[in-house]
Amino acid sequence: MTELxxxxxxxxxxxxxxxxxxxxxxxxxxxxxxxxxxxxxxxxTLRGRTVVNLFFEPSTRTRSSFEIAEKRLSAxxxxxxxxxxxxxxxxxxxxxxxxxxxxxxxxxxxxxGHPGVPHMLAKRVxxxxxxxxxxxxxxxxxxxxxxxxIRQHKGGFEGLKVSIVGDIEHSRVVRSNVLLxxxxxxxxxxxxxxxxxxxxVEALGARAVYSLRxxxxxxxxVMMLRVQLERQSQAAFPSAREYFELFGLTQARLxxxxxxxxxxxxxxxxxxxxxxxxxxxxxxxxxxxQVANGVAVRMAVLYLLSGVxxxxx
Amino acid sequence: MERLLIQGGRLVDPGxxxxxxxxxxxxxxxxxxxxxxxxxGRGGETVEAEGLIVAPGLIDMHVxxxxxxxEYKETIESGTRAAAAGGFTAVACMPNTQPPNDxxxxxxxxxxxxxxxxxxxxYPIGAISKGQKGERLAEVGEMVRAxxxxxxxxxxxxxxxxxxxxxxxxxxxxxxxxxxxxxDLGLGADGVMHEGEWSARLGLPGLPGxxxxxxxxxxxxxxxxxxxxxxxxxxxxARSLELVREGKSRDLGLTCEVTPHHLLLTDREVADSDFxxxxxxxxxxxxxxxxxxxxxxxxxxxxxxxASDHAPHHADEKDVEFSAAPFxxxxxxxxxxxxxxxxxxxxxxxxxxxxxxxxxxxxRALGIEGGRLAPGDVAxxxxxxxxxxxxxxxxxxxxxxxxxxxxxxxxxxxxxxxxLAGRRVELS
Numbered sequence: 001m002t003e004l005x006x007x008x009x010x011x012x013x014x015x016x017x018x019x020x021x022x023x024x025x026x027x028x029x030x031x032x033x034x035x036x037x038x039x040x041x042x043x044x045t046l047r048g049r050t051v052v053n054l055f056f057e058p059s060t061r062t063r064s065s066f067e068i069a070e071k072r073l074s075a076x077x078x079x080x081x082x083x084x085x086x087x088x089x090x091x092x093x094x095x096x097x098x099x100x101x102x103x104x105x106x107x108x109x110x111x112x113g114h115p116g117v118p119h120m121l122a123k124r125v126x127x128x129x130x131x132x133x134x135x136x137x138x139x140x141x142x143x144x145x146x147x148x149x150i151r152q153h154k155g156g157f158e159g160l161k162v163s164i165v166g167d168i169e170h171s172r173v174v175r176s177n178v179l180l181x182x183x184x185x186x187x188x189x190x191x192x193x194x195x196x197x198x199x200x201v202e203a204l205g206a207r208a209v210y211s212l213r214x215x216x217x218x219x220x221x222v223m224m225l226r227v228q229l230e231r232q233s234q235a236a237f238p239s240a241r242e243y244f245e246l247f248g249l250t251q252a253r254l255x256x257x258x259x260x261x262x263x264x265x266x267x268x269x270x271x272x273x274x275x276x277x278x279x280x281x282x283x284x285x286x287x288x289x290q291v292a293n294g295v296a297v298r299m300a301v302l303y304l305l306s307g308v309x310x311x312x313x
Numbered sequence: 314m315e316r317l318l319i320q321g322g323r324l325v326d327p328g329x330x331x332x333x334x335x336x337x338x339x340x341x342x343x344x345x346x347x348x349x350x351x352x353x354g355r356g357g358e359t360v361e362a363e364g365l366i367v368a369p370g371l372i373d374m375h376v377x378x379x380x381x382x383x384e385y386k387e388t389i390e391s392g393t394r395a396a397a398a399g400g401f402t403a404v405a406c407m408p409n410t411q412p413p414n415d416x417x418x419x420x421x422x423x424x425x426x427x428x429x430x431x432x433x434x435x436y437p438i439g440a441i442s443k444g445q446k447g448e449r450l451a452e453v454g455e456m457v458r459a460x461x462x463x464x465x466x467x468x469x470x471x472x473x474x475x476x477x478x479x480x481x482x483x484x485x486x487x488x489x490x491x492x493x494x495x496x497d498l499g500l501g502a503d504g505v506m507h508e509g510e511w512s513a514r515l516g517l518p519g520l521p522g523x524x525x526x527x528x529x530x531x532x533x534x535x536x537x538x539x540x541x542x543x544x545x546x547x548x549x550x551a552r553s554l555e556l557v558r559e560g561k562s563r564d565l566g567l568t569c570e571v572t573p574h575h576l577l578l579t580d581r582e583v584a585d586s587d588f589x590x591x592x593x594x595x596x597x598x599x600x601x602x603x604x605x606x607x608x609x610x611x612x613x614x615x616x617x618x619x620a621s622d623h624a625p626h627h628a629d630e631k632d633v634e635f636s637a638a639p640f641x642x643x644x645x646x647x648x649x650x651x652x653x654x655x656x657x658x659x660x661x662x663x664x665x666x667x668x669x670x671x672x673x674x675x676x677r678a679l680g681i682e683g684g685r686l687a688p689g690d691v692a693x694x695x696x697x698x699x700x701x702x703x704x705x706x707x708x709x710x711x712x713x714x715x716x717x718x719x720x721x722x723x724x725x726x727x728x729x730x731x732x733l734a735g736r737r738v739e740l741s
């Protein structure tokens with residue numbers, strides 16, 4: 001594994017990665033974690049490199065995390081958000097890509113509402129493309145930071161029982177997480193209302209259950225997902241109240257999990273809908289550690305992808 | 314008197330149950346005689362068809378010619394050139410033009426333009442409802458008098474059961490079939506690919522097979538009461554096929570077509586092609602079990618026709634995010650070669666059956682002439698060669714559009730020539 005070097009131009013999804021590549025990313029993140037603990041949080045690793053953050057969907061957490069990672073690596077970064085980008089003016093994505101390419105960036109971080117857009121961009125530009133979330137498809141850096149956090153607490157993944165609860169159908173976090181954890185040997189369970197479970201869910205490589213109790217039983221890791229009832233089709237769920245009653249995580253319910261369970265959430269949280277506040281802020285929660293680890297993981301991703309370019313030149 | 318002898322070929326004509334080495338003598342646009350050792354006679358022309366297949370002209374009963382209104386995608390001229398290049402002597406064109414073909418003037422304009430070029434026969438399909446809005450019946454009688462051979466709101470399903478019942482009843486006055494784009498828009502209408510394993514993996518909203526099944530089932534229930542003729546366009550699911558099979562066993566006036574892409578590709582293609590928008594069409598590429606059921610439907614006779622659903626789109630329209638791309642692919646110039654290589658050579662159906670699906674079957678489903686080369690029949694003929702290998706190369710397409718998922722496929726078999734009423738169609 002130590003001989004493995006990163007050869008990919010892009011990070012489009014966990015689906016493409018081998019277990020060894022995932023481990024390499026996590027190990028690299030480990031070495032960057034320390035940078036954020038220093039008083040001067042900056043290394044010159046990406047000095048002179050240009051990173052474009054292209055966000056076609058609102059995002060606070062992921063975008064800030066990437067920006068901070070870029071700054072701590074001394075990269076020059078540039079932000080396009082949907083409010084200022086060409087798309088609003090009716091420019092096609094292909095033209096946006098070609099225009100960006102003309103400015104020779106080294107890396108492009110992209111968030112888009114439609115699955116497959118980072119893949120499309122990656123084919124058109126020489127820059128490395130990092131998928132920061134494409135519709136309900138993948139969110140690879142989120143899965144990597146989740147895995148990094150799990151590894152810190154549990155040491156490894158083999159046989160680990162991980163349960164992910166919520167709107168499975170519309171979640172990119174689930175897809176990337178299930179793929180990643182499955183590749184590293186964890187046993188993943190997904191749970192949620194039947195109306196929020198995609199048809200064909202078995203293909204993801206996770207066991208599907210339809211009760212919170214069953215999902216929590218004996219779990220080492222519990223990951224709660226944000227549920228956006230207002231975005232659901234009219235038939236998916238009647239009310240937030242009923243959602244919390246059936247699938248909301250409370251202290252009492254969490255007792256079904258292992259005694260050393262860790263509780264995760266990719267954020268932003270809906271307190272009182274998928275999770276009670278006392279659980280979110282309680283002793284099992286590692287939610288803020290996830291956020292902190294996100295910076296280290298993204299530094300690792302930026303570093304490894306930029307290295308490919310250096311070799312190619 | 315004009316005479317043409319097509320000599321030495323293998324005549325495959327399911328219209329009269331013939332598959333034999335036979336010559337065809339054509340006089341003044343109609344078949345005069347078929348037999349062995351025929352002579353063209355003085356002043357007659359001879360076409361040497363040794364080693365070739367001679368078939369009644371192929372008919373694509375489901376194409377979009379885009380004219381009037383979207384000539385940047387296709388015109389009647391380019392679309393019929395594509396038909397001829399693909400071995401087709403006739404196409405039936407759907408009414409979702411701009412304006413839609415929902416009235417006699419539009420029908421007449423289409424036919425006038427088609428006759429001006431003469432690359433292939435054009436059979437317009439009229440709209441079921443005014444403006445294809447799904448509200449009031451269009452003037453079907455007027456359109457049929459002008460030349461419409463069927464009615465359909467294709468592109469849009471007829472959602473109202475009331476309107477569908479009226480259409481099935483009213484169409485019987487004029488002897489035309491009602492063609493339905495069977496999709497219940499009340500279920501999964503925001504979908505962009507088949508709902509199943511691959512939509513789950515890719516996070517794309519799914520189009521459930523049940524949306525098609527619901528509509529086919531509903532329409533068959535209506536057809537039981539109304540009588541008349543009903544045709545399912547681009548049928549794509551195993552369950553819908555079963556419904557049609559069962560309905561046919563009760564002698565309902567029920568027919569269906571399937572497309573080459575639903576016979577040869579599955580939803581997995583969306584992932585394997587990395588979200589290529591050339592894999593996006595309606596109905597979507599379905600599951601492997603659906604695909605296998607459709608092939609079984611070809612074999613047991615449930616399927617009446619293979620139709621391409623030729624749907625040209627400009628490259629700029631397709632070169633966008635998967636979810637934002639329009640549905641549809643072109644097919645006129647790939648259907649025959651795909652059938653010869655991937656269905657006949659793959660031993661899934663006989664050559665005879667393929668010709669039936671591409672000629673005799675669609676002629677019967679539409680109730681138009683063609684699909685047979687018996688004495689007295691119109692001499693629309695397709696010649697093709699099952700041997701030569703060729704790569705699908707959209708650059709060579711006659712169509713104005715290039716949107717095909719079959720780019721680069723190596724296929725064996727290609728059309729050689731088409732004849733309309735005994736006259737060879739020249740593309741140059």
